[in-house]
Amino acid sequence: MADIRNFRAGSAWQADGWAQDATFGIDAGGRFAAAGERGETIGRWVLPGMPNLHSHAFQRAMAGLAERRGEPSIAPAPGHEDPKTAIPGRAPQDSFWSWRETMYAFASAIGPDELKAIAAQLYVEMLKAGYTQVCEFHYLHHRPDGTPYAPAETMSLALVEAAREAGIALTLLPVLYMSGGFDGRPLSARQRRFGHAVDAYLRLLETLRAHEGDGLRTGVALHSLRAVPGAALREVLAAAPARDCPIHIHIAEQVGEVQDCLATRGARPVEWLLDHAAVDARWCLVHATHLTADETARLARSGAVAGLCPVTEANLGDGLFPLADYLDAGGTLGIGSDSHISVSPVEELRWLEYGQRLATRHRNVAARHPGDSVGETLWRAALRGGAQASGLPVGELRPGARADLLVLDDESPLLAARDERSVLDSFLFAGNTPLVRHVMRGGQWVVRDFRHRDEARIAARYRQAVATLARS
Amino acid sequence: MADIRNFRAGSAWQADGWAQDATFGIDAGGRFAAAGERGETIGRWVLPGMPNLHSHAFQRAMAGLAERRGEPSIAPAPGHEDPKTAIPGRAPQDSFWSWRETMYAFASAIGPDELKAIAAQLYVEMLKAGYTQVCEFHYLHHRPDGTPYAPAETMSLALVEAAREAGIALTLLPVLYMSGGFDGRPLSARQRRFGHAVDAYLRLLETLRAHEGDGLRTGVALHSLRAVPGAALREVLAAAPARDCPIHIHIAEQVGEVQDCLATRGARPVEWLLDHAAVDARWCLVHATHLTADETARLARSGAVAGLCPVTEANLGDGLFPLADYLDAGGTLGIGSDSHISVSPVEELRWLEYGQRLATRHRNVAARHPGDSVGETLWRAALRGGAQASGLPVGELRPGARADLLVLDDESPLLAARDERSVLDSFLFAGNTPLVRHVMRGGQWVVRDFRHRDEARIAARYRQAVATLARS
DSSP: OTTOEEEEEEEEEETTEEEEEEEEEEOTTSBEEOOOSOOEEEEEEEEEOEEEEEEOGGGGGGTTSSOBOOOGGGSOOTTOSOTTTOOTTSOOOOOHHHHHHHHHHHHTTOOHHHHHHHHHHHHHHHHHHTEEEEEEEEOOOSOTTSOOOSSTTHHHHHHHHHHHHHTOEEEEEEEEOOOSSTTOOOOOGGGGGGOOOHHHHHHHHHHHHTTOBTTEEEOEEEOOTTTSOHHHHHHHHHSGGGGSSOEEEEESOSHHHHHHHHHHHSSOHHHHHHHHSOOOTTEEEEEOOSOOHHHHHHHHHHTOEEEEOHHHHHHTTOOOOOHHHHHHTTOEEEEOOBTOSSOOHHHHHHHHHHHHHHHHSOSOOSOOSTTOBHHHHHHHHHHHHHHHHHTSSOSOOSTTSBOOEEEEOTTSGGGTTOOTTTHHHHHHHSOSSOOEEEEEETTEEEEETTEETTHHHHHHHHHHHHHHHHHO | OTTOEEEEEEEEEETTEEEEEEEEEEOTTSBEEOOOSOOEEEEEEEEEOEEEEEEOGGGGGGTTSSOBOOOGGGSOOTTOSOTTTOOTTSOOOOOHHHHHHHHHHHHTTOOHHHHHHHHHHHHHHHHHHTEEEEEEEEOOOSOTTSOOOSSTTHHHHHHHHHHHHHTOEEEEEEEEOOOSSTTOOOOOGGGGGGOOOHHHHHHHHHHHHTTOBTTEEEOEEEOOTTTSOHHHHHHHHHSGGGGSSOEEEEESOSHHHHHHHHHHHSSOHHHHHHHHSOOOTTEEEEEOOSOOHHHHHHHHHHTOEEEEOHHHHHHTTOOOOOHHHHHHTTOEEEEOOBTOSSOOHHHHHHHHHHHHHHHHSOSOOSOOSTTOBHHHHHHHHHHHHHHHHHTSSOSOOSTTSBOOEEEEOTTSGGGTTOOTTTHHHHHHHSOSSOOEEEEEETTEEEEETTEETTHHHHHHHHHHHHHHHHHO
């Protein structure tokens, strides 16, 4: 047992609550192991690192660039104005669809060097915020004119390198993106760099699987029902790579998408997917915002993860997920920072709960039973669903799981006089300053005293990359 | 002009936008003055400090202690369950009213030493977050058994001392609190320490006015229509102190309150107040959440400030303010951190906007005209309304205004490659780490490089105070 390092924590968060005076070992492979004798004390409050189940890394660099009301020229594309929410007699207002135009324009300037610089900065920020695993829903595959890079996986590998530099673990989900709408229309000029035929997509997936190993897992991503025709969906799901890996899909984020799906396929998106695919625990349905009661219950029963991105969903005006009903039905959920307008599991979970309070005018909605803590309920749920969506044994402080952990800053006045009953609620709901002091990923310290091990170099390169983008 | 210190900023935020390469002087009294020659460069992005128009300081120490679902024993008091939102067939859920029971129990242990320790810590956190002025809506006047302290203003002076130690400016609003409901019922045992007869209240006000001066302004606070009978309201408003100072009132925060007001006074709270008092620019209507279209338009026309506390209103499940209609009607608004579950103008303004996006499923709601920035619109509005509610010349970088300013951290990757068009949107919407690097209040630096000038001592005393409270 010479290669087991031993650690000790005042209290360590387990699936069933806090364990006091906890000891644990970490083996040479970066996994938790049975504890030997007592080792170094690492802090008073120790939590598993949080998986981030949905990321479009390049969007980090445009955080704050789309909060200015658009000129009419970037109003929603015809057919995408949401009739339920359009305001009669007023100029068209910004929406998800006008934001998407801004995002496409921004994406068009990003090549592999920029992507690596942006993603590495983002991943440093994720680690500092408490995310130790990221699922990258990656569709920026080709050159801006749509021709492949050589090799074709160049952009994917930029993400792999960025994750390695930052020290975050990556579930890389290359995205299949084939059409511009439910009617099967071809990709627009700005969407061409996202596109693949099914065979080329499956080749990309195989190529990337060969890179799997410490810190890299791959999976399948279907962009959405509007971008993947039914036949292609069946073909990809039948192929070997999809049978033993995570499968992610954007779904039911926008009312316009639900209406288009009803009009072209005679069913709502989640309803259609549950009817036409064997949705199970491999799946992560990202957003799943607009659900009927029946869809909510069926999704919960399927064992799939609802991939919630509350801050992005607020920023984009998507709407609110039916949290209470989904939890009551035993549904699994996790969180993602998606567009990276914000990078914080605290803000995601806090406002997941607060959105529900504003809608229901009650408090403590996620706490379904008397005595339950909202903070504990949500942190526990997001660890479990995030690990499942990542396809990896993470999110738990138990032997065999990857040694990802966070040490909270017990010197912060925000945690003064907090005990096991209140510390997670204070972590998630009190104040606005980061409370994650140290972060270990795969047995290695990547953040100590709020500083990432390589943050100055990565930030300098990021600054240079975005300065170049701003001039382009 | 020997006593004018001169400063220079890359860009300084003025009421009509950014002024490049700005210079300004600060006189010996801590006010902005005409600039002399060029002086010290203080940063690239300089903003006026933000007034915080609503604070109950003692509640800071309970942040995170009420996010656990209550046992049925702390269910809403009879008559306070909201029939519109109660869920048939389910156990009663936590609400504003059950939260209030927790808060009353917490308040009962707080004396002047605890109040000073908690408030000083809170005010340090406010300054670090960018608030340079606070309106303290103070109702914790007496001993827990309801008897006055000697002198009667002891608790008020604890707040004055806390503000002086921290270096924040204070608008102290002692609260008139007389009855436990619209029906005129007496105060409950837990409310007794809040109560005054009108004559005792006016004496307290006069005593506190004698302390006014640098860093202290006083005003009138009426707790709410349910706690202040109509005759008492008229009597206080007719007295000299109320004729030249800010007048604040809690109003229309909860649906239950609107219903009780309708039942007992035949009008909704804001409607009743506008009908029975000369509401004008001296007034701050705190929350004003539940408004009809007519109340929204009348409140906007009155010139009063709507005192919005979006994070507390989300935490308490209050509801959403009709922001777009109010702005279109030319209404004035400001922000407050109220219960201090969060202390950040960024989170208040971000989620003021995001709440609207979730409700309307559109983006950039506060930006009422094409080309408007949401960040600029909201920061500008909150400066103006906050200054008005504070009763002081603050919130502007112009000669004669108090020299309160913030310098943003232009080394942060969140502001990399941001220009005048995008920096305020990035400040308010991007990321989760504090971007306020230096803070000046009344011409003095109180925060430099993210550190308050006295934060270690104040935090240590706070920790001791809350440890004592936790044992009590």
